[in-house]
Amino acid sequence: MFAAYAARCDPEHPLNGLELGDRPEPQAPPHWTVVEVKAASLNHHDLWSLRGVGLREEALPMILGCDAAGVDEDGNEVVLHSVIGATGHGVGPEERRTLLTEKYQGTFAERVAVPRWNLLPKPAALSFEEAACLPTAWLTAYRMLFTNAAVRPGDSVLVQGAGGGVATAAIVLGAAAGLRVFVTSRDEAKRKRALELGAEGAFEAGARLPHRMDAVLETVGAATWQHSVRSLRPGGTLVISGATSGQAPPSAELNRIFFLELRVVGSTMGSKEELSSLIDFCVAKGIRPVIDTVLPLAEAREGFARLARGELFGKIVLTV
Incomplete structure (x- = not known):
């Protein structure tokens, strides 16, 4: 499948480690599922990963991306909570919590595997692009x-x-x-x-x-x-x-x-319960994420460069 991934880490020139191309299809262990990604958004965390912060060399190559909205294996439209292992769901109870891309492959791909527990329903009122801005x-x-x-x-x-x-x-x-x-x-x-x-x-x-x-x-x-x-x-x-x-x-x-x-x-990220409350708040108040740019996944490098230059106002979203 097509993906944007960290092939290497470069603390001084992070985009040098970004590559786009084929990666293996995700495999879902017990209590996990595969989600077809419709939209994913960029975060500074993705740039830090390319610098090698929080991403060990032995974990490379690593598909980047924490946030996504898509469709699960049952055809449900979902939003992904990006924190893996916060409660032990889908992983061992002693595993420390991590973000996607710190240990597990991320969302800048056609498909991503996550614990079923990490999925929340996407309201019809939010587009995939809007919903993908929420989890981080x-x-x-x-x-x-x-x-x-x-x-x-x-x-x-x-x-x-x-x-x-x-x-x-x-x-x-x-x-x-x-x-x-x-x-x-x-x-x-x-x-x-x-x-x-x-x-x-x-x-x-x-x-x-x-x-x-x-x-x-x-x-x-x-x-x-x-x-x-x-x-x-x-x-x-x-x-x-x-x-x-x-x-x-x-x-x-x-x-x-x-x-x-x-x-x-x-303060770091938030809980699944807080994400659910955030989604409800956005729908109830009619507020929507501010989106700076929407790009196809194939143009991810342009989005990363824009993020690195600090030129954005709002979120950069990649669509699959």
């Missing part, structure tokens, strides 16, 4: 906002780095939930788009904000860390789920964190 970036944003930041309607939230999949998801979800959403970006066009999505204010990276925030969602890392900490009210919460600009800020701001009793919370 949108689920990450959902968990950051409603589980780990624990914000309520009327609370103010700062989203650093408007434009990426998690950031655009947080803007849309936050606005739909009645939050006061503020964003930063170096790109004027992205700031304007964020306002169109429902953000109350959009500012240059590092700019002074109109008031202190109840929560900050941080995925950028070193470049925005100081601004994130300094933007919180006393007792506020900083939720971090990524560090695309690096993990070593000029200052950790430890004095401010302990003196103002700030909460710093790590």
Whole structure:
């Protein structure tokens, strides 16, 4: 079958390890099933995999892709939850949880094998392309906002780095939930788009904000860390789920964190139950993932290059 896969890892030039071509058909062990992929979306996790982060050399070649929506063996339209082994379903009870592509072949292919437990019904209201955006970036944003930041309607939230999949998801979800959403970006066009999505204010990276925030969602890392900490009210919460600009800020701001009793919370993906709630929320509120580009799987390299350059606003989706 045709697939986009990591043939080798290159920390400096990750796209050098990306290849497109034939890979073996997936095999489904007991309690697993094979899903015909209709759409899959790109994440920074895929670029990190090509750099060798979380992907061991002995696991190569590895089909990339965590997210997908498709059709199962019984003809049901489904969405895939990307975390394998979270509860032992389909794998040994002692197996640590992993994302697809860390141990098991991913979704950038015509077909993928996953535990049956990892499938959720795709609502008719969502297209395959829209549904494929939810399991990683949108689920990450959902968990950051409603589980780990624990914000309520009327609370103010700062989203650093408007434009990426998690950031655009947080803007849309936050606005739909009645939050006061503020964003930063170096790109004027992205700031304007964020306002169109429902953000109350959009500012240059590092700019002074109109008031202190109840929560900050941080995925950028070193470049925005100081601004994130300094933007919180006393007792506020900083939720971090990524560090695309690096993990070593000029200052950790430890004095401010302990003196103002700030909460710093790590956040990774989300549970199957949270994904189900996210899907229901999108349908009930009529909100849809922001899609930057839709490409056929055969043009996956163009999508990876666009993601690596940071040119996107929303998600890049590959269709099969």
